[in-house]
Amino acid sequence: MAEEVKLFRTWSSPFPLRIIWAMKLKGIEYETIFEDLSNKSHLLLHYNPVYKKVPVLVHNGKPISESLVILEYIDETWKQPPLLLPEDPYERAMARFWAKFCDEKVLPPVADVLVTQGKEQEAALAQHMENMKRVEEELKGKKFFGGEAIGFADIAYGWMANLLSVMEEVTGLKLTDAEAFPAISTWLQSFSDVPLIKENWPPREKLVSKYQAFREKRLALAAEATSK
Amino acid sequence: MNEKDELILLNSWASPFGARVRIAMAEKGINQYELREEDLFSMSPLLLKMNPVHRKVPVLIHNGKPICESMNIVQYIDEVAVFNGKPALLPPDPYSRSKARFWADFIDQKVYGTMRKITRNRGEEQVRAKEELIETLKVLERELGEKPYFGGEFGFVDIALVPFYSRFYAVETLGNFRIEAECPKLVAWARRCLLKETVSNSLPDPLKVYEWVLYVNDKFGIKQN
Numbered sequence: 001m002a003e004e005v006k007l008f009r010t011w012s013s014p015f016p017l018r019i020i021w022a023m024k025l026k027g028i029e030y031e032t033i034f035e036d037l038s039n040k041s042h043l044l045l046h047y048n049p050v051y052k053k054v055p056v057l058v059h060n061g062k063p064i065s066e067s068l069v070i071l072e073y074i075d076e077t078w079k080q081p082p083l084l085l086p087e088d089p090y091e092r093a094m095a096r097f098w099a100k101f102c103d104e105k106v107l108p109p110v111a112d113v114l115v116t117q118g119k120e121q122e123a124a125l126a127q128h129m130e131n132m133k134r135v136e137e138e139l140k141g142k143k144f145f146g147g148e149a150i151g152f153a154d155i156a157y158g159w160m161a162n163l164l165s166v167m168e169e170v171t172g173l174k175l176t177d178a179e180a181f182p183a184i185s186t187w188l189q190s191f192s193d194v195p196l197i198k199e200n201w202p203p204r205e206k207l208v209s210k211y212q213a214f215r216e217k218r219l220a221l222a223a224e225a226t227s228k
Numbered sequence: 229m230n231e232k233d234e235l236i237l238l239n240s241w242a243s244p245f246g247a248r249v250r251i252a253m254a255e256k257g258i259n260q261y262e263l264r265e266e267d268l269f270s271m272s273p274l275l276l277k278m279n280p281v282h283r284k285v286p287v288l289i290h291n292g293k294p295i296c297e298s299m300n301i302v303q304y305i306d307e308v309a310v311f312n313g314k315p316a317l318l319p320p321d322p323y324s325r326s327k328a329r330f331w332a333d334f335i336d337q338k339v340y341g342t343m344r345k346i347t348r349n350r351g352e353e354q355v356r357a358k359e360e361l362i363e364t365l366k367v368l369e370r371e372l373g374e375k376p377y378f379g380g381e382f383g384f385v386d387i388a389l390v391p392f393y394s395r396f397y398a399v400e401t402l403g404n405f406r407i408e409a410e411c412p413k414l415v416a417w418a419r420r421c422l423l424k425e426t427v428s429n430s431l432p433d434p435l436k437v438y439e440w441v442l443y444v445n446d447k448f449g450i451k452q453n
Binding site: 059062064066068069072076077089090092093097100 | 281290293295296297300301303304307308322323325326329330333334367
């Protein structure tokens with residue numbers, strides 16, 4: 001049977017990008033369906049009724065949602081190298097732990113830094129720096145989270161390699177530091193240097209404009225809410 | 229994994245997350261392990277060393293190496309403990325596994341935090357949290373459908389959710405509502421799970437959990453009115 005693989009994505013979201021990287025790493029052919037999240041398609045709502053978000057991978061008509069879940073599905077379904085998750089169960093548990101830490105702990109303060117100002121933003125930035133220390137510890141002595149080649153956790157943290165600098169440009173704040181976080185800085189460079197990563201970033205200027213507009217909108221909403 | 233392996237589970241008796249691991253261990257026939265009770269208000273040096281990032285239970289220490297995060301531990305146990313006749317906790321095919329992981333993650337995101345909002349808040353915040361919890365449980369009820377367990381057979385998603393049943397009494401009492409009235413099929417599912425010894429031996433007494441919640445609230449200066 002011919003394989004039918006479809007990926008629902010937006011041009012900018014870093015989560016579908018994880019799936020694109022994984023599929024390109026494994027040489028999987030797929031069809032892209034772009035979504036406008038302000039006007040979601042019937043198909044997206046049908047395939048992801050619980051969250052109504054991207055990415056959704058549809059493989060021979062069967063939908064899978066949540067990017068980390070999709071990555072594991074890809075690794076288990078298309079078993080050709082490279083393996084995204086290590087073979088050793090303990091290393092797998094470590095990769096899953098750090099990927100979860102990324103989504104549950106690292107991402108939210110960065111998002112908060114983007115949409116807040118003043119004391120709230122300071123607190124979010126402080127939390128972000130704490131998280132960075134943890135990640136720095138984990139990356140010490142390693143080229144990638146996965147060792148010599150990129151893997152599950154690298155794909156999870158991959159958004160940092162372009163979005164941190166985009167956020168820095170939008171907010172005027174430093175989100176990383178080569179002196180304080182040398183292992184992370186090296187990793188950011190090594191990750192970005194992987195050809196398929198380099199080739200698949202969304203257009204930077206467009207991202208800066210988008211996040212700038214988003215920040216302004218959220219700040220305006222917050223100001224309205226407090227002035228009521 | 230064999231009898232020579234050293235297994236320590238750092239746990240707290242009231243923790244639904246720890247209960248997940250206890251159920252999984254029992255399901256896999258792993259009975260030779262040391263269960264160490266942690267006082268979450270006075271954590272042991274071992275816990276702080278083994279889980280410096282989150283400083284939480286449960287932590288499974290396998291031959292000196294720590295694994296943290298409950299469903300992560302459950303997956304790990306499933307992968308290393310392959311014994312004759314003992315069930316796999318995740319189904320064999322990738323699509324069913326992806327669904328199991330999806331729902332376990334959904335439960336992680338939506339259940340505990342909302343329950344805590346109900347037990348720690350009053351007024352508007354509590355009302356909103358109650359609505360949120362019922363909505364979440366209804367989504368889960370729909371996913372369960374007519375199946376006896378989430379995966380057909382007892383497994384990953386059931387393990388992820390059933391420990392929260394021990395908190396229902398606390399949440400219902402402090403929130404003044406009945407979950408069974410809104411989600412009868414889900415409560416029936418939980419009772420079905422409790423018929424299994426691996427579950428009933430691993431879950432704390434709901435009344436004791438309720439007293440514990442009151443104790444913790446008191447420590448945080450939350451009034452019970």
